[in-house]
Amino acid sequence: MSASSPLTVPDDSPFGVHNLPYGVFTTADRPEQRRIGVAIGDHVLDAGAAARSVGALAEPGFATLEAPSLNPLLAAGRPVWTAVRAAITRWLTDEALRAAVEPCLVPRADVTLHLPFEVADYVDFYASEHHATNLGRIFRPGSEPLTPNWKHLPIGYHGRSGTIVVSGTPITRPSGQRKAPADPVPDFGPSRRLDIEAELGFVVGTPTELGSPVALADAAEHVFGVCLVNDWSARDLQAWEYVPLGPFLGKSFATSVSPWIVPLDALAQARTTPPERDVEPLPYLDDRDAAAEPSGFDIAFEVRLNGHVVSRPPFAAMYWTYAQMLAHMTANGASLRTGDLFASGTISGPERETRGALIELTWNGQEPLKLADGSERTFLDDGDEVVITATAPGPNGTRLGFGEVAGRIVPRPTT
Template structure:
């Protein structure tokens, strides 16, 4: 059980969490910080003061230099921060480097090298099958044999709070003989959990499930914004392109893998048994409880523990062909959905492709997102001390399509 921290003033981030991020103050360069309570611990200043080991990375404008340092460095720094923030004898030296989060600007926490998004919720996959293929088998024949994914666009991964411009493109309305061009009429969110790679892998060698901790730095919340009408028209036969590539949002703080150890649970039973390279000896389901809000109104509460394919299995599959990992590689879980309507993780499911409008608590209805809507995804997980830890929320507001 972790000792209480003298620095924890509330705000959702206790000593069991200590997520990392990038922040700046007016007139200053961005640098690395850790969240504790409602404050940011300036690790660049802590390094200059000799309070944490100077790895020449905390003064950087991204976490990449620290992420590539590897698990021994991550574990050592985490242990040192716990010591500094729980031992009162350090308080006078540490406290000057704690800044109210309200006084800083949070930035994208890492430079994204590559982005892959999976499709790992059986509930989501079956629902989309029922929507689009009501007369066929709801799951594709390969779905329970391997973690299905598509390759996304790293250059449009944005930090939480970045405005989301409604995308334009080709879409064909049912009944129309030809496609038209214009703003998406079926703009959607997808509530997801992502993980980011710190340590690269060698070319030609896959990363086994048991090596997940040696390569993965931490987890973020993720919103894979989707233009369903663009996606439906272009995905014949290949997968998502313009319907997904315009924006993906991630939370500002990266929760270390170590902080989520108490959240590990058994994942759903996998039947048929996966091939040997996908087998995992450890329980890597994660008891993350998500909430999705539209305009500050809760519309869904998905549970991440129900995801069929786990994060180590996703990493193993992504590299089994010899593809290398790079520092900053981001992997999304795919939409997190559950068995009931109040656990569905996107508007496609919540409104059943627009056929069953969603009633919001304020009396308005939605089939898909409208201009001005703000979508927020937040989550909590069990912590080492018994109290929940908070994953930093990811939020974005829809703005009208830009003029051509």
């Protein structure tokens, strides 16, 4: 491609041709028309327009690119995902198609990004041993930090899909019942201990029938791609309500996701073997087959609070893999639906600077976090903005970007 062409993307671009994440966008001149876009360099390819321009809409599954959300493409299944990705790669790299494709590019700075898919069900896991151990030490000092079941199964809970929002959506401080240990009775009001959770989300494409579990080896047939997740958490509401049934209002008020879905196929170079496990998993979770493709991912996260880097969590340290999460989530016969989202739970590493939540970074508020501007935080203040980004290794020494998931805390309106 010519050096002046928007199709000429630098090797160090996080959105190079080896990535090609999918999203949904609108433009100022057509604000009512949501379109599927593919990020390439500093531009967004209007995927449906490009398919029309090169005459590809008649190919099986390619008409899904004209939909206003990713759901029809998600439902089409892996053969279509593979074919569409290969075609888009060719459209963006074949000099003979340049005249047809260039008019379908829109500067990324000129688009508004939306929630890229219609969320069906939402499940959040608790897959980091470091995170679970830290929380156990915080809440059960002097006792074994991990619960007896933790290394036998991926623990999770069902969330509220209707409160999943796209990056940039303001997060209203939630209210609920709060009870400090010394308080005789609970009171009601805005959360005083609002937290973040840096996570990776997995987007389900191909559904299953009720009663049909998904085997470890079949996970990639159902998972289309990944996104960044911030599972906002009101720790004071959560601490009072979670016994005996688990998270409820402390979690269900908002979960933010990034607007770009990185295809699973883009992460081939990022796959890695998960940490060694000291408890033998049951057969349906046993991923120790040396011949199988590893289900861990070497993804480096970065968490910024008001522009200051406060943590760099490593996803490679996660104990449970996405394939194990999916296998366990469906082991009882629960069905998958197109648009299901399941998230990893907080990503944390062994060092303080790799912890993915404020409750760990500040040890439940006992060790305030000092920011570069001299301010301190235990939990989030109104006006605080959290931005989570991530990168992963790509082919030939490149790095793939995931975009960002961002949110600013706004106070609950007074009545």
